[in-house]
Amino acid sequence: MAVLLLLLLAVLAAAPAQAFPPFANPLSWYSSYFDPYRPMPGDKMSFIIWVQNISPERTEAGTVAVWANKPEDAKCGEKGDKEFKVPPLDPLQSVAVKAFVKVPDAVGTYTVRTFVDSGCTIFANSSLEPTGFDNAGNQRDRTYSVVDAKEAVVGQPRSPPLDMPRGGPYVEGSVRTPDLEPALPLFGQPFKAFVKVANWGTAPLEPGVQIAVWPAAAAGFVPSCGAAGAVIATLPKKLGPGKETVVEVPGLVTSEGDNNLVVLVDANCSLSSDVGRSGRVAAFQYEAAADDTFDFIPLPPAAYLFTGKVKISPKSPPVNGTMKIKAKFTNAGTVDQAPGRVAIWLRPLGPDTLYGYSDGDWCDFKNTAAIVTLDAPVIKAGKSKMLTIDAAPVPDEEGTFVVSLVAAGPVADCGKLAGLTPQPVYAAAAAAAAAKPAGR
Template sequence: MPLTRALVALLVLAAASAALADEPAFQPARIVSRFEAPQEPAGGAGPASLQRANLQNSDPGLHMWSEFFWPVKPEAGKKQKTTIWVINRRDKVIPAGTIVSIWANKTEQPKCGETGDVNYKLPELLPLQTKAIKASWKMPETTGKAKVAIFLDSACTVFNEFYWFNTVIWSTTVVEAGTKYAFLQASKGPDWIESYDFEPKFPPGNSTSKANIRVFNLGTAPTEAGVKMGVYYDLSAIPDNVTSDCTYPGQISVDLPKIAPGKTKVVPVEGIKVPNRNDANYLALYVYMDVTCKLSPAPNPGYFSSGARISSGPGAVLASLQPKGQRYYPVKTTPKTPKANETMTVKVKIANLGDADGVVGRVVIFTTAVDATDAVHYDIGRCDPSLPSLYNGLTFSANTTDLVIKAGKSKTVKITDVPVPATAGWFGLVAVPDADCINEVERSLHWLPVPYNAFEVVAP
């Protein structure tokens, strides 16, 4: 079973309350391009997943995500907005000039070369690089249904034909200008961003934890004080009629602050019960907004907000943190563009995400295909003493350091004499800190990610 799925760009519509379910205006939407979806590793799946055919044979390697579109009910003649993240997953540089086109009401499938109501030109994108676009488009002057469309690479400069998975079209309802309402939605960033919204970041089984949930007002009016958010940490505890009955406060009920239209507030939620690690390795939260129905006739399900990997207890966790808004991690080579068949030095910024000091230990460096970095990222076989021989055919190097990193701090670690691939081109570079899991708690963590980036090899 492969560890990545080309699930392509699709539009997520978070269902609203039962009373509003037939109202397209009350269906919050955002773009979710899930190129990869981590799964339970199957026996022997790791090496096989790295030897698969290059995904670019069937996929353009240019993907987009977005924040929820605001307002959820766009007003006639007014703007609807969102942030769109575009990511290059190819093993080639995408030159500047790729266009993202948006139409406020597109009745037919857009075609290559069409100009949108608004158009955004992307800068040059290196492999694994992300560009955020603050997008907005003016809605029609008339009320009623409209079909908003977003076309990534509308000039078809990356690929010379239309791909259905780089276009999204959805129906919404335009309301009269000046229509005032509040609508709350729990929101998180794209799936590729490691958010670590829990305190502690990796809560131990059979403990209580705190989550910080980002709540977005998708309406045009500020919320009232005292609107309640219901949070469930046990899926089986959610009543069947939770979206039609105003008497279910959630396993935890939280009073929300006033939130201005188009703004977000981070809301702390205390007292979350973490399952026993024998029963689960991942903690998920399910959020319902306005559970006492102050804003609307029925509660609305906030988007699944956050999740945490369950640990065996407190301790050090050696990993890394992503630069803001980027898919990759801080891993660099010296020289920046090493020559094929030579050696290079790799510098990786390693962070201790746990709550105790920890030793970096043995660091293993892999180079592989750019589009395989996610497979290595989640399926590296960390803590396996056979690393790196487990992954035959990959370029690798290993070094050991007794460097200690304090809890919550980070240090840059240098690995010398790393072999450079034998051919020129772009490659993925993956670093595995504490490959032997000297820090015992790391053995208990499910899908613990490791830092990766892309780098270019040049001919000698």
């Protein structure tokens, strides 16, 4: 992806111009996998819940309730076995809630229930359970087993929202983002993947566990034990219960049209034949190019140079005024380049702009609020710089807006970006009502 799409939110005046319908859930959330995956009697089972405000207004504080065994739905206000606080969240702000619960003392199969906003103080219909991946409510359940023998369980951790390809909401198979080196592989050229591996078991994970990576899998490919065509790496060291590590997988080669990377841990099924178990398989699309080029994107390489550092000043700029934007630009390509043309879009925060907005193509941006040119500094391949746009325009309507920026280099080089697409990631700023100008 040859574009930097930095998302930031700015509250531009006293009242919101576009409110979500009153029945719309302002929260989006998902969790990490349970650790341990199959606990022993009386163990503590831990997981992280990432909660994000996807509405244009600040939310109230709330509570997360967790039950170790509750097959039936909970009602608003019902007290959980354990409860955790969710602070007020500005638009697009997220929080990581570290949750845990003591599991039953007897071996068996149970239903853990997680209820975000269990008091229904944030959303009146939080007690609803989603169907599939819709966002109807904030209560979910999952069965798990309590066992009487220690075991090792290998998996691939879910990533927090800022590490997700689109920032959320959660979609299975799209929340783990292995780092690539180079970040923008070239067709037919070797590259590496750095795969996160976790032990969600109660016994050590021994060295030698296989990690299989298919770098050019066909769409819809489902791996199986011992499936052909993969590059195989092995866990280099023992991994204790609850621990994570990163395994380097070299020798991957992509091809034009098949930029689907599929990862299977315990590839020869030495620990378990259940390939469909959560965390065994991860699949995602990545960008690749035919030739060396620059590539301005928000990027999580091995050094985790995420472009989450975006700031607007003043915090609540005046309607029809100007604002200063400071943003971290990363060149993920193989060619040193200045950012060049930076297109700016200003759109109300809503379901279609949660992860930014762009229109047109690299050679002809459309419906922009402004296009500025940054001919300096040159950003070396793989490096990042914080740059400033001093006088970006502010919309002429009050409300919460998403500011999206795309850097695409010189217009003369726009053809080099053909075939590459934006991958939106964002940095959220706290929303606050701007004071009305004097005299109003």
